[in-house]
Amino acid sequence: MSVAIHRAGWRFDNSYTRLPEPLFSRERPTAVSDPALVVVNAPLAAELGLDPDLLRDEGAGVFGGNEIPPGAEPIAQAYAGHQFGHFTNLGDGRAILLGEQIAPDGRRADLHLKGAGRTRYSRGGDGRAALGPMLREVVVSEGMHALGIPTTRGLAVATTGEEVLRATPLPGAVLTRVAASHLRVGTFQFARAVGETPVLEALLRHAIARHDPDLASSGEPAVAFLDAVVERQAALVARWMLVGFVHGVMNTDNMAVSGETIDYGPCAFLDAYDPTTVFSSIDQQGRYAYANQPMIAHWNLARLAESLLPLVHADEDAAIEAVRGVLDTFPARFERHYLAGGRAKLGLATAEDGDRDLFAGLLKWMHDHAADFTAMFAGLAARAATHDGDAPAVAAGGGASAAGADAFAAWRTTWRARLSREPGGHAEAVARMRRVNPVVIPRNHRVEEALVAAEAGDMEPFRRLLDAVRDPFAETAANEPYRAGAPAGCGRYRTFCGT
Ligand code: AMP
Numbered sequence: 217m218s219v220a221i222h223r224a225g226w227r228f229d230n231s232y233t234r235l236p237e238p239l240f241s242r243e244r245p246t247a248v249s250d251p252a253l254v255v256v257n258a259p260l261a262a263e264l265g266l267d268p269d270l271l272r273d274e275g276a277g278v279f280g281g282n283e284i285p286p287g288a289e290p291i292a293q294a295y296a297g298h299q300f301g302h303f304t305n306l307g308d309g310r311a312i313l314l315g316e317q318i319a320p321d322g323r324r325a326d327l328h329l330k331g332a333g334r335t336r337y338s339r340g341g342d343g344r345a346a347l348g349p350m351l352r353e354v355v356v357s358e359g360m361h362a363l364g365i366p367t368t369r370g371l372a373v374a375t376t377g378e379e380v381l382r383a384t385p386l387p388g389a390v391l392t393r394v395a396a397s398h399l400r401v402g403t404f405q406f407a408r409a410v411g412e413t414p415v416l417e418a419l420l421r422h423a424i425a426r427h428d429p430d431l432a433s434s435g436e437p438a439v440a441f442l443d444a445v446v447e448r449q450a451a452l453v454a455r456w457m458l459v460g461f462v463h464g465v466m467n468t469d470n471m472a473v474s475g476e477t478i479d480y481g482p483c484a485f486l487d488a489y490d491p492t493t494v495f496s497s498i499d500q501q502g503r504y505a506y507a508n509q510p511m512i513a514h515w516n517l518a519r520l521a522e523s524l525l526p527l528v529h530a531d532e533d534a535a536i537e538a539v540r541g542v543l544d545t546f547p548a549r550f551e552r553h554y555l556a557g558g559r560a561k562l563g564l565a566t567a568e569d570g571d572r573d574l575f576a577g578l579l580k581w582m583h584d585h586a587a588d589f590t591a592m593f594a595g596l597a598a599r600a601a602t603h604d605g606d607a608p609a610v611a612a613g614g615g616a617s618a619a620g621a622d623a624f625a626a627w628r629t630t631w632r633a634r635l636s637r638e639p640g641g642h643a644e645a646v647a648r649m650r651r652v653n654p655v656v657i658p659r660n661h662r663v664e665e666a667l668v669a670a671e672a673g674d675m676e677p678f679r680r681l682l683d684a685v686r687d688p689f690a691e692t693a694a695n696e697p698y699r700a701g702a703p704a705g706c707g708r709y710r711t712f713c714g715t
């Protein structure tokens with residue numbers, strides 16, 4: 217390792233390695249033949265106390281997995297998960313946790329190499345990742361971050377100089393993922409399945425120390441922790457719904473107790489609004505469709521609750537009753553976050569009883585007329601600003617029918633009347649809408665275009681897209697090409713778990 221990279225600002229602690237042995241395995245990344253950096257996230261590096269220039273110049277060895285930075289103690293984490301409803305023992309089959317970087321502000325962040333080679337949890341897999349999906353994770357997660365939605369982020373992507381064999385040979389890559397932690401619902405399921413209460417207890421203590429230190433002195437830490445996770449997930453999934461995000465593979469191993477969005481596989485944003493939208497080619501039953509996400513989150517949280525039962529009460533019935541009391545709050549909490557966000561999207565700062573119906577009425581119109589989700593709300597802000605009366609153009613082909621236009625006009629009249637009761641007035645309502653309704657999201661056709669170019673060796677479209685999604689609320693000349701919906705006739709977008 218070069219001497220310089222030692223000085224990049226690494227400051228590791230490895231608290232996970234102090235947990236009981238069955239929760240992880242000491243492993244090292246498998247070296248790759250020709251690591252080369254294609255992405256370094258300079259703003260994120262700076263937040264973590266790492267020198268972006270040094271990383272860019274000298275970091276290929278570390279981010280490709282050939283060199284271990286000073287202070288890191290690499291491991292693979294064990295976890296389990298319900299995948300499409302079926303329980304399986306898993307673990308990091310192609311990822312290595314380098315350790316926890318302590319940022320200058322004291323924040324502790326996991327640095328995790330995804331695609332770093334086989335581990336004892338790899339089962340039949342090759343332990344590797346392809347460049348396209350790793351870049352996709354970077355651009356979509358940066359977009360989510362810019363939208364203010366809690367998420368893991370990409371610090372770097374290194375190509376490996378090796379091919380990975382999927383349906384066809386693809387360029388291999390390693391993503392360095394930064395997360396508040398990689399504690400998943402499935403980590404608790406694994407600890408529960410181990411069958412030793414001290415292991416589960418140690419994991420809970422660790423999770424509380426990392427995410428909910430205020431609960432350390434709680435008389436009922438397991439119930440209090442569950443409550444905190446339920447609240448974070450209710451808020452998170454509401455945020456997804458309000459920007460049209462479809463996670464695509466909400467298995468319990470892909471749900472983080474930190475409340476960050478994690479595991480960007482077949483995820484995508486809605487184009488035309490349709491609640492039944494499924495993008496993933498492997499989600500045949502539509503289990504993880506857009507509209508199902510709150511219900512699935514609730515289901516996953518029930519799996520977390522079950523895992524915690526031995527720590528809740530020695531008597532199982534009493535334990536079940538205690539966690540049920542918490543789980544049952546999920547729908548109302550989700551609804552509260554969702555409605556608050558829906559109000560903001562419509563420009564409302566105050567609450568009235570009819571607001572839910574007002575929001576639902578617009579969504580119904582959007583569904584009936586295949587309106588582009590993002591453009592619709594961005595357009596509403598513009599319309600409120602100009603008092604312009606037209607029904608917005610819709611994705612499906614340049615304008616609603618006459619009946620559609622009338623239906624929109626009727627909705628708009630109700631909305632305008634409601635806006636007129638806002639004490640802050642019109643200008644404030646417009647400003648509020650512009651703060652929450654993005655004009656740029658990582659559009660599916662743009663993401664695809666950038667990844668195809670990157671696979672052919674041209675990173676420019678990816679860089680331009682990344683710049684655009686990092687500034688989602690401002691209409692600028694530069695982001696004009698990234699605001700438009702999918703060109704007509706592209707058909708429904710499909711993602712492949714393509715990993
Ligand atoms: P994911 O679909 O990325 O959430 O992965 C589900 C599980 O499969 C995780 O335990 C991964 O570590 C594992 N996995 C996915 N792809 C591979 C691979 N190419 N080699 C080994 N394990 C993998």
Ligand code: MG
Nearest residue numbers: 469470478479
């Ligand atoms: Mg996963």
